[in-house]
Amino acid sequence: MLRKRLIFGLIYNNGGFMQSRNFRLQRVGDINWLEKNYKFQKISFSLDELLVIDATKGTKDIEKFSSLVSRLVEDVFIPVAAGGGIRKIEDAELLFNSGADKVVLNSPLYNDPELATEIINRFGSQSLVASVDYKVIDGIPVVHINDGTTAIPISLEDYLQHLEQLEVGEIIFNSIDKDGTGFGYDIDNIEKYAKAVNMPFIIMGGAGNEHHLSSGLSIDEVSGVATANLFNFIGNGLPNARSFMLEHGANLARWE
């Protein structure tokens, strides 16, 4: 049986790791803080995937970010998806060579879809994850690019179709409104849009505890639940959440 996934996200900004709330970033600590408080090599045995995003506003330094990815993935034996600031095929290549198994694109999916096609032709559909950030405005979910700052004039339905036609491998559906709140996922919109595409659908934004992760995972079309909440899952938060989910019948992989 195909398992669902528990994914941990790390938001990086200019040398530090951040807690994001509605896409406003608060610095939590550097990689030493992270290694001390999260002990990745150990924690990774409770995860199914690691997501590392460079959310530095403005100019991003992909080389610096790649060397950080390279350090993070040492002795981590789960897939790693990395992105933020990929603007040309060489950027994607650099991340793959630094140990990323997939790359994540956001803004270029809208303003340079040929880059997506180029990555897919070279590395395969499975290597490209589409990050979709949306904000509900007057009751309607609107896709935002450029780190959540710019609304695009295409409906969410049409945008998801556009991504499907590009043949991206998976979608991360991230609610800017719920981001970092710890109030739970945006279940209504997730239920509505997860069935709109025929590809793996990952949800992000709002999970604050193991109950939220469980309820997100229980939606049929949801392939994985992601959280980037550094505060709520500190220490043994993630191993405990995974045990809780498995005890409550979640369809997650089992490690001996």
Add this chain to the structure above:
Amino acid sequence: MKLVIVDYGMGNLKSVTSAIRYLGYNDILLSNDFSVLKGADKLILPGVGNYAMAMNRINELDLASCIRKLVLDEEKPILGICLGMQLMGHSSTESGFNLGLGLIDGVVEEFASKDLKIPHVGYNQVKPHAGSRLYSGIHPEPDYYFTHSFRMCSNSDIGQTACYYGEEFVASFEINNIAGVQFHPELSQTNGLQLLKNFLELF
């Protein structure tokens, strides 16, 4: 033990290398040079990406006959991973019909069902056959990380272990000195580390 990872320029070799190092094997070379491959005790054929492009690169590097000679004539143990496993079969229909290395009897095609989410991504359970060396000491229905759009089927007995995703397909095969896994052991936690260890110790 001298281990050579065949480097033909496709895919992430870092995770495979670091998983093998983690297991305590440090004599690892990345190479596409015949004499280096010939000097290896064991070979690993990794790969991520497009089948047609991968075979092109292998042919440009003149590696196909070299690998066939080492594996079929000299019986050097080899483990193919993901695309590397698919390349070991007879052919694939990804980006047109392309012949593979022909080390085992298997053909690679799209998943038959049109209702599936493609690519097949995530951890899925496999059912190892009795007496498997690859899964020695591993849980009876272990989870492994898959990420692929095409899959292998075979009508022959190639020591296959099945995985189910809308249909049964070859998750792995093992026949004499030849083994291949569709999934990524290097991304499959303890289950994957043990499988790599089994290949290194039992083949």
